[in-house]
Amino acid sequence: MTTRRSVLKGTLSLMLAATAMTTLAPFGAAAKAPQVKTQAPGFYRRMLGDFEITALSDGTVTFPAEALYVGAQDQIAALLTKAFLASPVEMSVNAFLINTNERLVLIDVGTGGFFGPTLGKVVPNLIAAGYQPEQIDDIILTHAHVDHLGGLVAGEKVVFPNATVHLNKRDADFWLSPANRDAAPEAKKDFFAAAVKALAPYREAGKLKDFADGAEPVPGFKTTLRAGHTPGHSAVAVESKGQKMVFWGDITHGDVVQFDEPDVTIGFDEDAGAAANARDAAFAEAVQQGYLVAGAHTRFPGIGHVRTDSDNFDWVPVNYSTAL
Template sequence: MTTRRSVLKGTLSLMLAATAMTTLAPLGAVAKAPQIKSQAPGYYRIMLGDFEITALSDGTVKFPVESFYVGPKDEIAALLNKAFLESPVELSINAFLVNTNDRLVLIDSGSGGFFGPTLGKLVPNLVAAGYQPEQIDDVILTHAHVDHLGGLVAGEKIVFPNATVHLNQRDADFWLSSANRDAAPEAKKDFFSMAVQALAPYRDAGRLKTFADGTEPVPGFKTILRAGHTPGHSAVAIESKGQKLVFWGDITHGDVVQFDEPDVTIGFDEDPAAAASARDAAFAEAVKEGYLVAGAHTRFPGIGHVGTDSDNFDWVPLNYSATL
């Protein structure tokens, strides 16, 4: 039978219990958690037929728009503003690992230690993705700029000890030439020196191999010459079970300006007119055939399709999936 006395007794017990819990609780229990201020490992996987594709982030780097893009400044600023971007624009540097079940093939190698603390994250992200540098069989370079080959070395040490490095003959002839370096503007000389520094250990070990235009440096990896950005700039196409993916290197820098204005070039293009022409051809083919594209400087993970819109072309990122 419930009585007034029993209710008061029960209430008093609850109050004493609550007081005890409050007294015994750790003093820090009500403190706010500190901010972590770090990102998750930068890798993302998809399947292309029987092939496993892993996008690997080397990090991001900021470029001032006014000195990076070459074109109508007002139009470029308006396009960036429309996309809620402003100078300096933060660009991704991406590389891609293809597991064919028979071989592990890396497309580009990131910038290594050449460009500062926000970059050079490819190897840690490769390891986080479940692979080790010594497992890589081949590295196919889309071209010989330092943000694509710098990750081949750590200082003078080879990073991928069992890999063969493949580079278009045109780029090898151009970037490894001391005469070309001597003739280059002072601001560009370091690009030649860094290419030599990254490639020489592999060359000395007999594991730098060049390929001709339109050939397969690794069986099933067909190259497509898209010269202009560099003399031997090449896309790499793979197919499995009727699905196609093209790694197109530096056809674009970012996924805003050059899709609407393909004629806008960048200061690092060796032949700006040829680079713009190569971009038009790459866009048109990607739209016509509808294949997937992987870009070295589109927002990570950098995989998607090229579409069209009222302005010109359009970048359509791949829909995120938590499963394979």
């Protein structure tokens, strides 16, 4: 008769035999293999009620923290050290796909070919996640910086031929204005050029639509103007079965410094004071309502909650799960 004792005894015998074989094997008999040095495809899936949310990594980009952040310079190194980080900081660039069962909607599209080889991975990761660019119905841009819209084109080719691109009117008017480009500092002119290159093919095809503050460019996708980083920078909220997620865009860059020091801004902000105020409002609302947040530059997959702590605010990433 098989008993628990006999099963355990048999298992132990097998383990001892395997150990003996390993011990007696000639040294170096195990086959050697070169290190692979590649990552798995960068996507992460979770449900929000009946909606399927897929986080898509565009890759990472490295910035010297002292050059990226403006203000509280004497505290930045300590904040990074506390989080086991150091300057230069490797920052995620994330986009998000929402499958509502009726439409496929992308929030931002990454950098495309406008940056180096560590970025431009949204489309391959979209395909790895089981979707094709041709299937995308709508693209809502949180704003018109190149790391959020560069993926709209590959060279001169439209990447999402069946998608309508939605952008807050303030950003469309600002970044597509030749007069604004001419008046911009030399270092910023490339931002205008990238916006024109990425958006022009969609505009010419009648597939670029601007939206007003607080509008729903796609039914069920409610925007909130969080201006400052850019004139039309907007968060996008979706809800299903009482669950809510807000796609922040660039409310924060990283998930360490600006949660402890919300008044710290970045050099890419068009209006630093307004950007800091927008961050304060976004943090406070996220804490009060307790909804999920998806950040374009929080560590991939960029989804989590905001809570208060003794140092101001804290970012709490979602628990990894294989279940949907």
